[in-house]
Amino acid sequence: MIFLDDFNKADMEKALAAIGEKPFRGRQIYKWMYGKNVFEFEKMTDLSICLREKLNHNYRFRKFVLLDKKESLIDNSVKLLFGLDDSNRIESVILEDDGRFTGCVSTQVGCRMGCSFCNTSKIGLIRNLTPGEIVRQVLMMNSILAGRKRSLSNIVFMGMGEPLDNLENLKIAIDIILDSDGLNFSHRKVTVSTCGLADELKYLYNEMDTPVNLAVSLNFTNDSLRKTFMPINSKYNLKYLLETLRNLPVQKRKRITIEYVLLKGINDSINDAKQLAKLLKELPVKINLIPYNASDGMYSSPEQHVINMFQKSLQDAGYSAFIRKSLGKDIMGACGQLYADYKNKY
Ligand code: SAH
Numbered sequence: 151m152i153f154l155d156d157f158n159k160a161d162m163e164k165a166l167a168a169i170g171e172k173p174f175r176g177r178q179i180y181k182w183m184y185g186k187n188v189f190e191f192e193k194m195t196d197l198s199i200c201l202r203e204k205l206n207h208n209y210r211f212r213k214f215v216l217l218d219k220k221e222s223l224i225d226n227s228v229k230l231l232f233g234l235d236d237s238n239r240i241e242s243v244i245l246e247d248d249g250r251f252t253g254c255v256s257t258q259v260g261c262r263m264g265c266s267f268c269n270t271s272k273i274g275l276i277r278n279l280t281p282g283e284i285v286r287q288v289l290m291m292n293s294i295l296a297g298r299k300r301s302l303s304n305i306v307f308m309g310m311g312e313p314l315d316n317l318e319n320l321k322i323a324i325d326i327i328l329d330s331d332g333l334n335f336s337h338r339k340v341t342v343s344t345c346g347l348a349d350e351l352k353y354l355y356n357e358m359d360t361p362v363n364l365a366v367s368l369n370f371t372n373d374s375l376r377k378t379f380m381p382i383n384s385k386y387n388l389k390y391l392l393e394t395l396r397n398l399p400v401q402k403r404k405r406i407t408i409e410y411v412l413l414k415g416i417n418d419s420i421n422d423a424k425q426l427a428k429l430l431k432e433l434p435v436k437i438n439l440i441p442y443n444a445s446d447g448m449y450s451s452p453e454q455h456v457i458n459m460f461q462k463s464l465q466d467a468g469y470s471a472f473i474r475k476s477l478g479k480d481i482m483g484a485c486g487q488l489y490a491d492y493k494n495k496y
Contacts, residue, residue: 154209155183155282158322159329169208171201177331179205183282184332187289189214214286219294220481227478230290231490234259234283238276239490242287242309243483244295244302247475252304253291256488257284257320258311263345264381265367267411268486269445270310278316284323288333305335308343308365310488314350321354324362337362343409348386348394355398365407365438366395370417371425379416388429395433405434411486412460413442418452423460427467437464437471443484 157165163176178196182188189211191202217239218231228244243254260273287309292301305327307313313320320342326332327340343365344351355361368388370376376383386394395406408430412418426437439461441451452460457473464471476484 152209153212153280153282154179155189155211155286156280158281158325159331165209169204171204175201181331183211184285184289184326184329187286187293189286212280212282214283214290216290220483222478222481222483224480225475225477227481227483228294229478229481229483229488230287230294232283232287232290234279236277239492240279240283240287240310241483241488241490242291243478243488244291245477247477250303251291251295251300252306253288253302254306254309255284255287256309256311257307257313257316257323259490260492261311262315263312265345266379267413267442267449269482269489270486273310273489273492275311275315278319279311281319281322281326284319285326285333288327304339304341306341306343306365308341308485310490312345312347313342314344314347314354317350317354321357324358328360328362341365341407343367343407345380345382346386346391347382348391351398352394361399361401361404363404363407364398365409366391367409367411368426368429369409369411371422371429375417379413392429392433405436408435408437409440410437411440411442412452412457414450414452414456416449418456418460420459420463423463424467427464427469430469435469437469438474439471440474440485441476443476443479443486445482445487445489 159180162180163173166176167173182194191205213235215233217233220229226246230242232240238259240256240259242256245252245254258278259276261270262275264271288305295301327335328337337360341363345367373383373387441457442449461471461473478484
């Protein structure tokens with residue numbers, strides 16, 4: 151079975167040519183999908199009935215259904231649970247900050263990076279999401295927000311999975327999200343977050359004509375500690391990762407976001423802050439401090455005054471450092487909490 155939502159625009163045109171149609175029909179269908187969120191041939195009313203039948207015969211769209219919606223009572227964030235074709239499930243989150251909405255999007259069912267503080271890693275990797283499954287999370291969030299006459303202003307690939315472990319599909323999804331016939335987002339409004347897949351990052355940045363923003367989950371400042379919490383550090387150590395960041399063709403005004411999850415008693419000392427400042431020297435960065443969000447009893451978040459001191463130390467060293475609000479905690483929708491009730495397939 152061939153699924154049209156696995157394709158980018160150029161491949162959609164080829165798919166239509168392959169059944170003896172003019173390639174522009176591919177673009178027309180693509181606009182229905184990503185411009186109007188229509189994934190049923192029957193509803194594509196500017197196609198002839200005959201063509202719609204032919205399409206039904208040859209092609210399909212993957213199933214993608216909203217199974218559940220949980221709204222935070224504290225901060226207006228909304229966690230969405232989606233069901234996929236093969237009864238796998240994923241979650242995404244709509245986050246609201248100061249009246250602006252950000253969509254936190256998943257790229258994989260589960261994750262194989264094994265970061266010990268992250269709930270998603272407990273699932274392991276089940277499979278990569280297809281481009282359509284990645285983009286449809288955004289479409290679905292926008293259709294929910296449309297009910298409130300609002301829409302997403304930003305997209306962050308910080309949901310379930312490691313985006314750069316699903317590179318080809320991520321690339322297609324970003325293409326569709328930025329394309330004016332697709333979702334038409336500005337590259338300034340889209341952020342890919344990685345736990346540090348350095349070579350994949352190089353590849354992505356060489357491939358992209360208009361690079362999107364980049365966030366890197368550094369989290370620890372020496373290899374031996376980072377390796378124990380983030381196994382990827384055994385493949386790409388800090389020196390290699392930071393060297394890669396230094397050599398990226400980052401546009402002048404584009405700063406890399408460095409994410410740093412604060413774990414009480416583990417990486418939250420002033421010494422860690424100083425070490426972090428040293429490591430990041432001369433990189434165009436801003437630092438987001440993320441107090442640990444609990445999913446089990448393994449770790450805890452530092453006291454507020456410790457977090458503040460950590461931030462101040464970075465600011466004193468000349469960095470922009472922010473403490474990220476933990477939105478959606480009461481619905482298990484904050485950073486590192488997504489799990490999609492995984493044991494219960496639907
Ligand atoms: N795999 C990607 C994107 C998903 S995680 C990445 O690692 O960047 C998004 C962010 O949440 C990362 O910065 C990660 O370090 C952070 N995170 C993971 N578990 C967390 C937790 N329990 N509390 C707070 N932040 C967490």
